[in-house]
Amino acid sequence: MSDATHAPSRHPMDPRTAYPQVFAVPALQRLRNRVMVVAIAGALAFALWWTGFFDLERLVTGSSKLGWLLQFMFPPAHNGWLGEFSLALAETLAMAFFGTLLAFVIAVPVGFLGAKNVIPNWLFHFSLRRTLDGIRGVDTLIWALIFVNVVGLGPFAGILAIAVADVGVLSKLFAEAIENVDRRQIEGVRATGAGRVQTMRFGILPQVLPVILSNTLYFFESNTRSATILGVVGAGGIGQQLSDRIRVNNWDEVMFIVLMILATVYVIDIVSRQLRVRIIGRQDTRP
């Protein structure tokens, strides 16, 4: 909307008519805005060209191929593989469950060690936090690929991948929760003559336990989702079946597996949300 279209409808006493220079966008600002728009448009065009979106022939063949395989996806069918699919899905759930549990068991002590108010040593705190940052920087799928090399193909590699990747995140979250506890409760416990461990048990733990448990449940939900794809690199679960079916062109089975995954994730989300509400005693606002 330019000023010209607005001008006639404006009241004569409107300050914008009386003092146009006050309300005008400064020339430098206008120039900067225009440069920004051109730069973004240029970057977009370059990115489209760079990734091959201007290759019309490829787009057309790809789209027709996509339409063709979408046709083959319906109706979804398991073709007698329902047992195998269910077992693979159970494997996925087991990976998410045990992986999260393992991460929880490791992350609770690490979280305590990484909290500034538990161990006030600057160097220790810094190096532990940076190590956790490093672990967190590597994606679960990369960990899965690495663990396939270490322990071989199968769900166990997936469990270890989920556990290691989650230790990085959960430890940080736990440490932050512990750093934010109410000091008065700790002082009260300490005043009764409690030692270091007793202070942690009765001063800190009751305050942070709901946060820790609800975060862990949240990660179980999210791990169920990531566990579905770990099989693509050979780390067990339904992802293995899925990538196999894509490789051999059984698109009705692909669709069936995708629907099974969606249903499972949906159910786990609902159950876990209920548990979270029970634990923290109110509706969690997290998406």
Added chain:
Amino acid sequence: MTSMTDGADEAVSRFEATRVAAERVRRRQTLVFGGLFALAFAASVHVGEVRPDRLVEGIGGLFNYIDRTLPKATGDGLIADAREWYWGLGRWLLMLFDTVVIAFLATTIGAAIGFALCFAASRNLVRNGLIVFASRRLLEIARAVPELVYALIFVFAFGIGPLAGVLAIAIHTIGALGKLFSEVNENIDTKPIEGIRAVGGNWFQVVRYGVVPQVLPNFVSYSLLRFEINVRSAAIIGFVGAGGIGQELYLVIRQFIYADISALVILIVLTVSAIDLVCERLRHRLIGQESLR
């Protein structure tokens, strides 16, 4: 006096009964949840092929593995060692650039389409429940299927390369951002909307002048956050052949080229952290501007 003691006794016994009942409920809950947990634990141990010796082997094996990926000092000096370690730096930087371009394009496409769909998925802007329901389910489907699954399908259709990666991440981004955008829409101040409606604005004008100015800073902030997430996804989407540095990482891990593994992982982590830092500053500036207004 006696009646008062009676009353107190009665209160005490009533309290006692309530306490016993509450304890019984609590004990039963603990038992049920404990039993369910034990069941899930046993099942996951069995299905996941977990054994204590394998746990030890796995964790020990990881340290061994990391140790092997670290570069060895050859005695030719630090610079020569570093050059040896990062022998493919030029090629890898190009792949990293590829990765960032994929994330940028996917975020832009996803944000644009998510923007177009989010208003139809906001309950306070659309009266027709069917339209809201349909657009919400559409966003849900886009979001619920993992990116890697989309990538597998698109690689099959469009061939190996970044095109498939962009499409896969873009679809997921549409779902994720569309949902967040519609939630922002639902939490806006209704007064500007009523104002535009009162002067006779149609639905598009209400959205353009009543909604968009309120939500745009939030939209940009969410898109930047999504860009950070998408850089991470773009780095691994190459595992299935959808472009970016993941393709190279997959190759070197599969072929046990140990020194390259650590070199690539460090490059990826550095890039991701650098982009996180830049995006965080941009987001804080946006939020700062918003609070000044």
